[in-house]
Amino acid sequence: MTQTTASSSVAEPPLLVARQGAMMILTLNRPASLNSFTAAMHGLLLPALQAAADDASVRAVIITGAGRGFCAGQDLADPAMSGAGGDGRSKDAGNADVGAVVERFYKPLAERVRTMPVPVIAAVNGVAAGAGANFALCCDFVLAARSASFIQAFSKIGLIPDCGGTWLLPRLVGRARAIGLAMTGDKLPAEEAERIGLIWKCVDDAQLMDQAMTLAQRLAAMSSKALAETRLAIDAALPMDFAGALGREAEVQGRMGCGADFAEGVAAFLAKRPAVFKDR
Secondary structure (H helix, E strand, O other), X not given: XXXXXXXXXXXXXXXXXXXXXXXXXXXXXXXXXXXXXXXHHHHHHHHHHHHHHHOOOOOXXXXXXXXXXXXXXXXXXXXXXXXXXXXXXXXXXXXXXHHHHHHHHHHHHHHHHHOOOOXXXXXXXXXXXXXXXXXXXXXXEEEEEOOOEEEOHHHHHOOOXXXXXXXXXXXXXXXXXXXXXXXXXXXXXXXXXXXXXOOOEEEOHHHHHHHHHHHHHHHHOOOHHHHHHHHHHHHHHOOOOHHXXXXXXXXXXXXXXXXXXXXXXXXHHHHOOOOOOOOX
């Protein structure tokens, strides 16, 4: 594995970027603050995801956290939340434009993750709270260590779920559980999160990264284009009626059937050999 920092000018960068074969591993790196989001972290994270999207050699992305937590959500002490203006002068914290913070940082982050041309895996190694929880849920797969937990902490500070939480939660666990999680802000252990369908899988702590890597390797060997289109098709079908979903399936299959990956998949199946997919 080769590892580089996302910014060589900072001694302790808030994001670490590593490559292993066709996989990119992004590590949120503010362990003393449970990897809570800051403007500096956002300034590295979104470009790193964009770089992965633009690099045809990347076929899967893993996101995890350094230390004992995945991400505790927004760092409320960050200047972005204190109301600091562009001139650097601090304003009254009560006048902070939280909506502007969401619009500037979390909206593009969530949209980028949900439209990546490759699968994205969240390896949740500890607490995932607030925007940190919903950032993980934006990913295609959430693997969580058995000691991990998920907390919709927004109501405790007078806010609503963001980073896509209001859209994701009811679709993952239904309205009743979504309302309960969002309004109470109760801690949800990883095992319970798996049981109710909030996440893909709960694994032993010591196996988290091994299992994330194994899954990423498996996905990297598959058709990236087919996996990305599968995500888009499932998301698009959610508000559709059955006939509308069937129509969209026909339209997408018409495009995919003309692609190189379909031809390779059929050829490999007939030849009884592993397929080598190259479309991205």
